[in-house]
Amino acid sequence: MVMGKVVTMAQAIERFVPSGCSVLMGAALESLIPFAAGHEIIRQRRRDLTLIGPISDILFDQLIGAGCVSRVIAAWIGNVSVGLAHNYRRAVEAHSPDRLIVEDHSNFTIALGLLAGGLGAPFIPTRSLLGTDLLVGNLSLRRSADPDTGAPLVFVRAINPDIAILHVQRSDDEGNAHCWGNLGVSEEGGLASRGVVLVAEELVSRDVILSDPNRVLLPSSKVVAVVNEPWGAHPSPTQGCYGRDHEFYRAYHEASRTQEGFQRWLKAWVLDVQTRTAYLTRLGEERLKQLKPSRRLMAAPVDYGY
Amino acid sequence: MNRDGAYTAQELIVAAAARQIRDGELVFVGMRLPLLAFALAKRTHAPAAIGLFECGLIRDEPAPELLYTMSDPPNIAGALWSTRMINVMALLQQGAVQLGILGGAELDRFGNLNTSYIGSRERPEVKLPGSGGAADIASLAGRLLIVMQHERRRFKERVDYVTSPGYGEGGDWRRRVGLPGGGPVAIVTTLGIFSFDGHTKEAVLASYHPGITLDKVRQQTGWGIRVSSELHETPPPTEEELAIIRHDDPHGFWTRP
Numbered sequence: 001m002v003m004g005k006v007v008t009m010a011q012a013i014e015r016f017v018p019s020g021c022s023v024l025m026g027a028a029l030e031s032l033i034p035f036a037a038g039h040e041i042i043r044q045r046r047r048d049l050t051l052i053g054p055i056s057d058i059l060f061d062q063l064i065g066a067g068c069v070s071r072v073i074a075a076w077i078g079n080v081s082v083g084l085a086h087n088y089r090r091a092v093e094a095h096s097p098d099r100l101i102v103e104d105h106s107n108f109t110i111a112l113g114l115l116a117g118g119l120g121a122p123f124i125p126t127r128s129l130l131g132t133d134l135l136v137g138n139l140s141l142r143r144s145a146d147p148d149t150g151a152p153l154v155f156v157r158a159i160n161p162d163i164a165i166l167h168v169q170r171s172d173d174e175g176n177a178h179c180w181g182n183l184g185v186s187e188e189g190g191l192a193s194r195g196v197v198l199v200a201e202e203l204v205s206r207d208v209i210l211s212d213p214n215r216v217l218l219p220s221s222k223v224v225a226v227v228n229e230p231w232g233a234h235p236s237p238t239q240g241c242y243g244r245d246h247e248f249y250r251a252y253h254e255a256s257r258t259q260e261g262f263q264r265w266l267k268a269w270v271l272d273v274q275t276r277t278a279y280l281t282r283l284g285e286e287r288l289k290q291l292k293p294s295r296r297l298m299a300a301p302v303d304y305g306y
Numbered sequence: 307m308n309r310d311g312a313y314t315a316q317e318l319i320v321a322a323a324a325r326q327i328r329d330g331e332l333v334f335v336g337m338r339l340p341l342l343a344f345a346l347a348k349r350t351h352a353p354a355a356i357g358l359f360e361c362g363l364i365r366d367e368p369a370p371e372l373l374y375t376m377s378d379p380p381n382i383a384g385a386l387w388s389t390r391m392i393n394v395m396a397l398l399q400q401g402a403v404q405l406g407i408l409g410g411a412e413l414d415r416f417g418n419l420n421t422s423y424i425g426s427r428e429r430p431e432v433k434l435p436g437s438g439g440a441a442d443i444a445s446l447a448g449r450l451l452i453v454m455q456h457e458r459r460r461f462k463e464r465v466d467y468v469t470s471p472g473y474g475e476g477g478d479w480r481r482r483v484g485l486p487g488g489g490p491v492a493i494v495t496t497l498g499i500f501s502f503d504g505h506t507k508e509a510v511l512a513s514y515h516p517g518i519t520l521d522k523v524r525q526q527t528g529w530g531i532r533v534s535s536e537l538h539e540t541p542p543p544t545e546e547e548l549a550i551i552r553h554d555d556p557h558g559f560w561t562r563p
Contacts, residue, residue: 029361029391030377054391055438078435080337080375085435092433104422107360107439108395115392127399128445131483133422133468134437152484181382182362183390237379246374297383 005226006173009276012197012225013040016163022050022073024114024161024193026059028184030080031239032167033059034199036232039270039279042066052161054110054185057236058252061085062270064100065262071101073140073159075110081249086256096259104134109141111185113159117192125153163224164193167233168217169240171200175223176209176216181239186217195224201241203228212302229276231288242291313543315496316561318515319453320346320551321543322494323407326451330354331404332397334443337376338560339453340407344368345554346547358403360439362389372559395439398446401486406447408440412465413454415508415529416479417472417490419444420465427467437469444470446487456495456526463529473507497523499540508532513540 007015017023023041026033038059041049048070051060055076063069064077065087078085091100105113108128116124125144130152135141140157166186171177175198179186190196196218203226209216235245255265273279280288316339323343327333329352335344344357345368357365359376364387371380382388397403410419411434421440425431444450450472454460472490473479480489489507493500498514510532514523516539524531543551555561 028377030375031361031379055435074436076436076438083435084432088435089433093430102433104436106437106441107391108399108442111390111392111395127484127486128442130445130485131468131471131474131479132441132445133427134441136427180388181379182359182377182388184361184377185391187390188392237377239379239382244374244378293379 004173005175005223006203007225007227009036009040009199009227009229010044012227013037013044013046016195016197016224017041017046019047019049021162022052024052024164024189026053026056027164027166027186027189028182029055030057030244031181031237032179032186032233033057033236034165034167034232035059035234035236036229036276036279037165037197037199037227038063041068042266042270043274052110052159054107055080058085058249061087061256062266064088064091065097065256066266066270067097069100070098071103073103073105073110075105075107079249079253081246082253086253087262090259103140104138105141106134109154109156110159111188112156113140114185114188114192116156116158117160118188121158123155123157125155127153129154159192161189161193163195163197164189165197165199166190166217167199167238169200169238170202170204170208171198171226172204172206172209173226174206175220175226176206177218177220177223178209178212178215179217180215183217190218190222193222196222197225197227198223199227199229199232201230201232201238211304214302231280232276234283234291240293242288243293245287245291313548314562315515316563317548317551318540318543319494319496320561321547322499322540323451323453324350324547326492327352327355327405332356332358332402334358334360334398334403334406334447336407336409337373338409340409341373342551342554342560343407346550349550350547356386358394358397360391360394362391362394363387364394368554372555395442398442399486401446401448403446404448405451406443406449407451407453408443408470409453410440410470412460412462413452413493414462414465414472416474416476417450417452417493417502417509418465418468418474419452419470419472420467422469423467425466440470444472444487445485448488450487450490452490452493454493454495456497456523458526458528461527461529473502476507477505479507497526501534503532510534511537513538515540516542
């Protein structure tokens with residue numbers, strides 16, 4: 001009898017996100033960011049992580065401030081609502097709380113690195129970034145040339161994260177999952193990773209998923225754990241479930257201006273709320289209600305008949 | 307605000323940027339003021355323009371609500387395509403995207419943008435968020451339009467770090483390094499509009515906004531600027547343009563800071 005993949009968030013992080021590993025998060029960009037998983041990583045005091053993502057919004061900033069991270073492979077780390085990310089700045093400018101190694105990418109080269117990783121190819125060439133300082137001293141973005149024409153190219157080295165944490169709308173208990181909205185690098189990132197932790201708004205039957213195989217994100221053979229965590233992407237949006245909590249980002253920006261302010265924020269929103277349920281209670285029902293869609297917009301059904 | 311308080315500098319930027327968008331073009335839109343410029347162009351002279359977003363979206367209708375980010379739910383519903391980032395970047399790298407619009411923290415006389423490190427890379431004074439998709443758009447788009455807050459500390463002789471390439475060291479630099487995109491065509495700032503010299507590729511002041519003097523532009527620019535022989539005052543936004551901008555940004559979130 002094989003053990004099921006459905007576990008709690010605490011179990012998923014305990015088993016699949018050890019200290020020292022590389023983790024892909026924020027793969028869809030500004031939406032579907034697995035904040036609940038990130039907060040559990042902080043509570044379990046993981047250290048020396050490598051974070052991988054195109055733009056992580058404030059999740060990477062929180063993990064950096066909490067001292068979980070030694071390296072980032074990213075195109076953009078900030079607060080999309082406001083701009084700069086304070087913990088990221090402190091880590092790079094003042095090595096506080098820890099020194100942070102930054103491997104700079106663009107969104108396209110992160111995508112190409114993950115695509116190469118998923119293809120099992122060592123690298124993929126691009127004409128983006130030629131002449132920029134992103135190439136200076138960056139072993140993952142090597143200046144090279146077309147072997148036939150000699151034209152300049154950048155070789156983007158494959159990226160293979162140890163684990164990808166992806167937020168989706170619905171999954172069955174084997175990790176067959178539907179995800180919709182902009183996908184960013186979710187597909188490439190999932191394929192490139194050695195394993196995938198899916199965080200699902202809703203657990204559904206296998207029949208629901210298999211009724212629409214074109215909407216499936218990944219082969220479930222990649223999925224090592226399925227966590228049912230409604231609102232697990234808050235304050236980022238999840239299409240059809242809840243919108244972006246813009247005010248939460250602004251409040252975080254203000255609170256995290258100082259190290260002490262960030263520590264207070266961390267205590268209130270991560271350390272003192274051991275579960276997502278406690279976090280949602282702190283947010284309050286009124287706020288959750290405001291973030292819910294005001295109407296449904298159902299897609300037309302498709303016919304797989306034969 | 308201009309002299310009469312009729313519009314803000316941001317509203318003028320949106321109107322000026324919108325005029326750079328041609329009908330039927332594929333435009334890599336971005337957020338904030340460029341997004342409003344795209345919406346304005348759609349509703350005036352460029353109804354067939356199409357907007358691309360690097361999160362994996364293509365739209366031919368601006369979202370019906372104000373967006374804080376490109377992945378907000380109103381931007382997804384009713385999109386032409388909701389897909390993977392790599393598919394949108396594919397259109398960019400194959401040369402199908404005619405125009406990209408970008409801002410930056412620092413800019414230099416050849417239109418290079420820095421959004422990465424102020425000071426040295428090893429021990430920066432300020433760590434900025436980084437490229438996101440900006441360096442790709444600047445590398446690969448047919449034309450690049452730059453939108454900037456015009457301050458002396460931002461307009462530098464040379465940027466500390468080239469995140470998004472303009473014309474590098476000038477002249478035929480882009481061709482020499484192998485960049486396929488055409489490079490910047492204009493910088494729309496809070497004080498005026500620059501175009502680029504066809505040969506040296508240096509930014510040349512083409513117009514100054516109503517109420518702004520040439521002296522003021524010189525004061526706020528960190529290099530000795532060249533001025534076009536046809537220097538003129540930027541046409542202000544029309545009543546129609548202002549009405550559309552205020553409809554799209556009803557509380558002035560982006561345009562009346």
